[in-house]
Amino acid sequence: MALRPAVGFHQDEQAHWVVELDCGHQQHVRHRPPFEERPWVVSETGRRRKLGESFDCPFCDMPEIPPDALAYKRTATFDENTVPGGLLKEHDTKEGVWARIVVESGKLAYTIIEPDRRQWVLSPAASGVAAPTAAHFVKPIGEVRFHVEFFRREADPT
Numbered sequence: 001m002a003l004r005p006a007v008g009f010h011q012d013e014q015a016h017w018v019v020e021l022d023c024g025h026q027q028h029v030r031h032r033p034p035f036e037e038r039p040w041v042v043s044e045t046g047r048r049r050k051l052g053e054s055f056d057c058p059f060c061d062m063p064e065i066p067p068d069a070l071a072y073k074r075t076a077t078f079d080e081n082t083v084p085g086g087l088l089k090e091h092d093t094k095e096g097v098w099a100r101i102v103v104e105s106g107k108l109a110y111t112i113i114e115p116d117r118r119q120w121v122l123s124p125a126a127s128g129v130a131a132p133t134a135a136h137f138v139k140p141i142g143e144v145r146f147h148v149e150f151f152r153r154e155a156d157p158t
Contacts (some may be wrong), residue, residue: 002060009047017041019050025059025126058120063112063131065098069151077104077147080140087148092135098151101128106144112136122146 008020009029018026031038040046078084090113093099101110103122110128111119113135121141122128130136138146 002057003054004057005052005054006050019055021055021057023057023060025057027055059126061118063129065129065151069098069153071149071151073150075148077145079145080143087138090135090137092133093130095132096152097132099130100149102147104145107141108144108146109139109141
């Protein structure tokens with residue numbers, strides 16, 4: 001779990017509060033009792049007191065494509081109706097192959113199963129990365145358009 005200090009707050013298009021982290025990522029901080037108890041988020045004073053406090057940043061935990069890996073293939077663009085069934089269930093990439101999930105519009109739930117189950121909501125502002133052989137799957141959240149790009153190091157035979 002990557003903990004990052006809060007540097008600001010704003011409301012999203014549905015008027016939910018979002019914490020802005022020093023890494024440049026953002027995280028929702030909703031107060032929806034009994035599921036999420038964050039009464040401090042509904043007041044300016046409460047939010048101001050949380051500035052500088054650390055919050056979990058799931059995107060800092062996202063795998064990274066090595067800088068020397070090169071793109072070698074790209075899928076067609078899929079939507080919520082055309083996404084291949086194999087992407088909706090547990091699957092992985094080959095040894096030495098990274099995949100970047102690029103959302104063109106809408107939102108896509110992305111889950112990495114191993115080593116520790118983690119889930120993200122991908123959007124045009126936040127892509128997902130699958131490391132070689134890491135089990136994962138995606139699930140459309142309403143209307144979505146996305147594609148997948150594949151990377152490998154030049155020296156890796158695949």
